[in-house]
Amino acid sequence: MDVDDNFPAALRIVTEIQNIVNKDVKLKEFDLVIQPESQNKSPVLHVEHCLGLETWCVRHVYQYVYQRLILHRKRLKRIEPNDVVPLLTCALLINPEVFTFWNMRKELVLSGFLELYAELHFSSLSLSFKPKCAEIFIYRRWILKNIQSNDSITNDIVLNELSVTMSAAAAYASNYSAWNHSFWIVEKSLNLKNFQIMVHQWDFTKKWCREHVSDHSCMQYRQRLLKCFISDKSCLRHLKSYFSKSLVRFFNPEEKHKIMKPSDECINEALGVIIDELYFNEDLIVMYHSHEALWNHRRFLCHLLANTYCTDSVKEVLMNNERRICTSIIKGNETFIKKHAIWLQRTLSIPIKLL
Structure with a gap:
């Protein structure tokens, strides 16, 4: 028939x-x-x-x-x-x-x-x-590559593409396909020396994380952006210089404590970005209990900090900072804090004794 x-x-x-x-x-x-x-x-x-x-x-x-x-x-x-x-x-x-x-x-x-x-x-x-269909994003990348080969991808096209991607991410929780596509756009922009797109995404996703504290895909996206900032000083130059307060807060937690200063080569903007993100993560953990995505993101930041800046002062202050976190917010986070303490000991050799 x-x-x-x-x-x-x-x-x-x-x-x-x-x-x-x-x-x-x-x-x-x-x-x-x-x-x-x-x-x-x-x-x-x-x-x-x-x-x-x-x-x-x-x-x-x-x-x-x-x-x-x-x-x-x-x-x-x-x-x-x-x-x-x-x-x-x-x-x-x-x-x-x-x-x-x-x-x-x-x-x-x-x-x-x-x-x-x-x-x-x-x-x-x-x-x-x-909104999570990977085949659609693959097709869009193919279209954009053809537009780029015939013409140039304007800033309006890039911003529209990011807007479409963020709409898809909002429609489906932990939409890895959408965030992966967004990072592809950022990489293309970096190749064209368009650093403002990356800065825009860094600021935008900070607001996003506040509203989607369980979205591990967004936090993984920020991790990839953070690695780009650390590896490319040109990206850092376009960020707002507000990381000095985070550095002071990290290395001087309180006036009574011994002032700890890292070696001069460690004090730079990249270190400030990592520490600022560490404090941002802490604020979210304090406000929103029992979200595994936040603790996974924190472990990434600790690992990145300890391995990028392999100095005794950084490691010691990181140990004191994590001890402070684990002991001050243990109520309501017992399971996650115990896992975090075990991870610190096994992976970074940082001992954390819980009360």
């Missing part, structure tokens, strides 16, 4: 969706609308630049487009490019995790049937439905 006979309304629905995607340049979201039965009207909804498809027809529409696309891919049935585009649009909106369909879309881009900037918009629409 021909696929047309399975669901006669499929072609009309596919065409309607493609027309909306083509005409509404402000289209921002796609989702499935729960409706178990047909209401004798179009299942395609278009309201306030949002596109929806009623659930009762999803299986039939997807089966229709999938069968046709596979037949075309295997060269068992010839379909004109203009007819393939609507099929791919519907297929990738409903299920964007089929990499074969994205490859077919790439071929249409290279053939001139699809435009690069329009594909950025379409893939962001697909991303609104599946």
Whole structure:
């Protein structure tokens, strides 16, 4: 039986969706609308630049487009490019995790049937439905590489890409695919000597961490940014110089304590950035108890500090600082503090005696 006979309304629905995607340049979201039965009207909804498809027809529409696309891919049935585009649009909106369909879309881009900037918009629409889909981010990177080869990636494109990525990260907790894509953008910006993008992300994710204290992917992203700051002095020059207070606080915890000063070569901006992040992490741990992501991030910072600045003064002050943390906020954090103390002893040879 021909696929047309399975669901006669499929072609009309596919065409309607493609027309909306083509005409509404402000289209921002796609989702499935729960409706178990047909209401004798179009299942395609278009309201306030949002596109929806009623659930009762999803299986039939997807089966229709999938069968046709596979037949075309295997060269068992010839379909004109203009007819393939609507099929791919519907297929990738409903299920964007089929990499074969994205490859077919790439071929249409290279053939001139699809435009690069329009594909950025379409893939962001697909991303609104599946914000963690790695295939979409891979496709976006391919699009951006082609834009860069034909032209140059402007600052507006970069900021828009970061905005799309942050929207995906907000829609799905611990969205590693989104944060990984964001770091790819940062790396491209660094290659072009655009250091302000990295500074922007450093400041932005600090606010993000305050609101998403369990998002380990964001903290891992900050770890990667921090490594870039330490390895590239050009990045540090663009950061605000507010790390001196953190240095004073770290090496002089209280007036009664012996003033401990590291060797001159250790006092630099990179050390200040690490210590400032260490205190920021401490503030979050004090405010939000029992979040493993915060303690994992702290262990990374301790390891980075101890291994980047291998001096006795830094290690001794780090030991005193971690002892202070572990003894002052033990209530409500007993399990995490015990794990942290064991880790300090085993990994950094820093003994922490708990009361």
